[in-house]
Amino acid sequence: MLGTQTKLEAILSDLEQAATLDGMQRVSEALREYYRVDHLVYHWVDSSGDQYGCGTYSDEWQQKYLQENYLRIDPVIQGCYQRFHPVDWKRLDWSSKAAREFLRVSGEYGVGNQGFSVPVRGPRGQFALFTINHSCDDEEWAVFTQDNRRDLILIAHYFNEKALEFEPDRQPEQQQALSPREVDAMTLLAIGYSRAQVANKLSISEHTLRVYIESARFKLGALNTTHAVARAMSRGLIVV
Amino acid sequence: MLGTQTKLEAILSDLEQAATLDGMQRVSEALREYYRVDHLVYHWVDSSGDQYGCGTYSDEWQQKYLQENYLRIDPVIQGCYQRFHPVDWKRLDWSSKAAREFLRVSGEYGVGNQGFSVPVRGPRGQFALFTINHSCDDEEWAVFTQDNRRDLILIAHYFNEKALEFEPDRQPEQQQALSPREVDAMTLLAIGYSRAQVANKLSISEHTLRVYIESARFKLGALNTTHAVARAMSRGLIVV
DNA sequence: TTCCCCCTCCCCAGAAATGGTGAGGTCAAC
DNA sequence: GTTGACCTCACCATTTCTGGGGAGGGGGAA
Incomplete structure (x- = not known):
């Protein structure tokens, strides 16, 4: 669509104004309202294993995720890490035992059955994921992602850009080149x-x-x- | 802007239909017409040093570029390789002698003085650049990039997506998973x-x-x- | 049920990697 | 013309990894 929504414009403008992770958090919530979906999450995975981000998942789920180290088995992470482009969760590999268990547990914590995730990369192995998540049937979801795919890519990009502003230590560590x-x-x-x-x-x-x-x-x-x-x-x- | 241009829509739709690098080439040219700029280039740099792409630079310049191995000194490549986000050429480091020489030669081959480049990354060190390039004054260029930044990011993304379709060696690996x-x-x-x-x-x-x-x-x-x-x-x- | 995979635990001896320090040469840059 | 980064070589003792064994319990799949 390359969007014509002025309301979305306004939200993205808020994002550009955001000065803290909290600000991004509020933008996440505004976007959730706007798209009328269950959840919307930006998730950074560092090369040293650190994670952070913002989004509308419940605190319980975020805690559970870290505690159980779901990063290692989450098919969304696994799948997107190997992929170049945005992907619908249905196209990921959910066949392993661990993945099915993960799916079951995530459902209990309010994560929807449908999802669309945009991988974002930077130099030095930076990797982040922007995900939008909902509970609905396949057809409805297909229409939604079809309609909003482009905007979601852009939003992912802008979230990442913003997140980097708050993490100055990620940028300037000047690339120690190897001989x-x-x-x-x-x-x-x-x-x-x-x-x-x-x-x-x-x-x-x-x-x-x-x-x-x-x-x-x-x-x-x-x-x-x-x-x-x-x-x-x-x-x-x-x-x- | 998140664009409202239906003509741009049509061009991007052509891009989605493209089945060869030639098709992308034609889309590059259409986009050049559309934006009324001097040049528009998609440039893939492989992890093994291979390069390919499409765009509107003259054959002479492309040949010269490869022949002189400008990849090594091109400040656009150097700069974008270490950056996360799209960048205006003015913000790059042109101070080294090699860079200034490169700038002079590129001008002789019809490369404009203004440029805007979007880095795109994938897994395994895939790196590509989408560049739009023109000859004009700073103010005009600032307005142009301001107005079209979002669309250019998306276009970069779609060019990359398309380019990957022509690189079969990337996708078909479904191997032994780890517990x-x-x-x-x-x-x-x-x-x-x-x-x-x-x-x-x-x-x-x-x-x-x-x-x-x-x-x-x-x-x-x-x-x-x-x-x-x-x-x-x-x-x-x-x-x- | 049986088979296979996953998780957990154990022994041993030889091979390989590690951490620290030191030294000499070239070559480009400041 | 000194500084610094790179390439090359050496010895020491200690820690860590490796490659063979074997064993039991749980759970899913056929």
Whole structure:
């Protein structure tokens, strides 16, 4: 539609004015009213495992989610993490036991059966999710998502933009680039070689290799080799 | 604005119908007409350094760009790669000698002095840029970008979505899933915990933990723990 | 019911990784 | 022309991981 709604305009304008996470919270609620849906959530997942966000899910559900570490089994997260584009929850994989259990529990906490989630990404592996959620039949939901898809993409974008304003520490951590040799080392480790094999592959001594791993580890703020490789990957410094 | 232009609607509808890169090319040209700007480009940069895209830059400039490997010094690429949000070219860093030289040469090839670029990201380090480019004064450009910012974000999004349709190697992977415990293990290892710490965190014995790591390693076809974590990440099985 | 997967626990010995420190060379930049 | 980042090599002792074993209980699926 590329929308013609002036009321939506007003809400988005409020979002642009928002100065705190609370402000975003209020915008979430306004959007929920506007769209007449059950829930609307913005959810950030950090490369260090931190999570935060805002939205209309009940406190109980949010607490339960964190407590049970549902991040690990939530098919919405799992699915969107592998996807490029917005996705309807029906198209996700709910077949695993854990997923069905998750679905059952989430229902008990008032999460609707229909959902539409927009993944948002940034540099250094930033990942966030904007979700709109409702209880209704498939047809009604199909019409809704069809009609509002574009606006939802934009809203996701603006939520993310806003969220970043409140997290200054996420931005300026200047990308500590790895040296070519460090990249080589991280890459080969990531594809399964042992230290000895990597050293051999790079035609250097294992001692030298260790220096690279150490310096990469230091630059990445990693606690061990596996962590360093994981960080290098999630920051897009190496590609495997 | 969230646009009210029905002509834009028609062009985007054409984009949705496009079945080849040529189709996108024609849409680029239609959009250039529509916005009355000099150029409009979609540029994909692959994780392995491959590039492709479509747009209205002259063949000479595209060839020159590849030949000189401008990807390395282009401040638009450099800047957007580290940024979350759309950016006006004026806000980029053109101070280096290489950047100024690049600017001069690009001008000779018909690239306008004003530009607005939208970065788009996907899983596994996919990165693309949608750029609109023109020759005019700052004020006129400010008005233009102000008015069309939202539509441009959406267009960037749709170009990317379309481009992915032509890249078959991305989608069809439905492989061995990890059990929740295995996901836990992989995730905690990825964020830097040692085996002992992970076991402690999960309140299980280290022996048990090892079973999970081993079974995850087996499922992932990995040679060691680091490899397993790397594979779990690159397959999007864990979110770090 | 039986089979298979998931979760949990245990032993051992050898292989590999780690953390700290030190040293010398090149090359580009300030 | 010194500084700093990068690449290369070395030794030490200690911790951690790895790769084989084996075992029992629970639950879903066929």
